[in-house]
Amino acid sequence: MSGIGEIDRIVGAALDEDAPWGDLTSETLIPVHATATAELVARESGVLSGIEVFAAAFRIVDPSIVVERLAGDGDPFAPGDALARMHGPARGILTAERVALNLVQRMSGIATLTARYVAAVAGTRARIVDTRKTTPGLRSLERQAVRDGGGRNHRRSLSDAVMAKDNHLAVLTADGQDLATALRTARERMPHTAHLEVEVDRLDQVDAVLAGGADTIMLDNFGLDDLRAGVARIAGRAVVEASGGVSLDIVGAIAATGVDVISVGALTHSARALDLGLDVVISTVPAAGTRGQP
Structure with a gap:
């Protein structure tokens, strides 16, 4: 789970964006002492x-708003299920509503899509992992959503691992550098705890990447036959990752080729927000001139 400090930073920024000078509608329409009970409903x-x-x-x-959690992260739900209940000042509930819904709908959409991918590869060795194709500023939350759906996380950022992709290799080899030598040199410069992953788009690159000491080899946009050939050629000497063009229709077949990891950008860049609503079920507006009771 994302830390409370990071959650507060992200949610606080979203609230500042949504109500930079307060909630004009609630402050002009809703009595200051009005209270409400509302539910998050699927x-x-x-x-x-x-x-x-x-x-x-x-x-x-x-x-002062009390939130009762009726379900937890990773829990499945059905239409009509109440997932949380809020009670407290009506103004505050109405002010927080849209930001709260936007984030839980987005995260639940990612978790739900991830769960479908995970189910599609059940019984194989393949892990479903995310990518850095996340919404700027929301990466921590979206990575958590992938985990809640049963998936795994790839590297969090550019600082976490050495991952040589096609454009890195193009720069490296532009002046005639030998790929295996360039990778060995990179490994000498890496912290001893870092992981080296290399992307290839042709089978004939695999031997040089293995010679360069790659820990993981990403087979990018390979067809099923070439994936099987790549797994056989690598033969356990590195983790094999499949990536590119992965959809629910084909992910099971990709997993059956024997790859270890399948990275899926769609988990975060194409997930649809789920339809969750906030329904006020009880409201109390005190008579004019009285404070009323919550």
């Missing part, structure tokens, strides 16, 4: 992710 089936993020939006707007 309109479709899915896998929940982001319940702490959802709760944080209400806590940051008004710490």
Whole structure:
């Protein structure tokens, strides 16, 4: 799970964007002492992710709002299920509503899509992992959503591993450098704890990459026959990752080739936000001139 500090930073920035000078509608229409009870309700089936993020939006707007979590991250749900219940000042609930929903809908959409990919490769050795194709500023939350859906995370950032992709190799070999030698030189410069991954787009690159000491070899946009040939050629000397053009229709067949990892950019860049709603179920507006009771 993302840390509370990071959640508060992301959610706080989203609230500042949505209500930079306050919630004009709630402040002019809703009595200051009005209270409400509302529920987060599923309109479709899915896998929940982001319940702490959802709760944080209400806590940051008004710490007196009480959020009862009725389901947890990673839990499946069906249409009509109540996933959380909020009670407290109506103004605060209405102010936090959209940001809270935007984030939990986005995260639950990613978790739900990830769960479908994971189910499609069940019984194989392949792990489903995400990529850096995330929404700027939301990477931590989207990576958590992948985990909540049963997937795994790839490197978090450019700082986490050495990952030589096609454009890196093009620069390296432009002046005639030998690929294996260039990779061995890179390994000598790496911290001893770092991981070296190299992307290839042709089978004839595999031997040089193995000679260069790659820990993982990514077979990018390979057909099924070439994936099988790549797995056989690598023969356990490196982790084999398949990437590029992965869809739900073909991911099972990709997994059956024997690859260890399947990276899927669609988990984060193409996931549809799930239809979750916030329904006010009880509201109390005190009579004019009275404070009312929550």
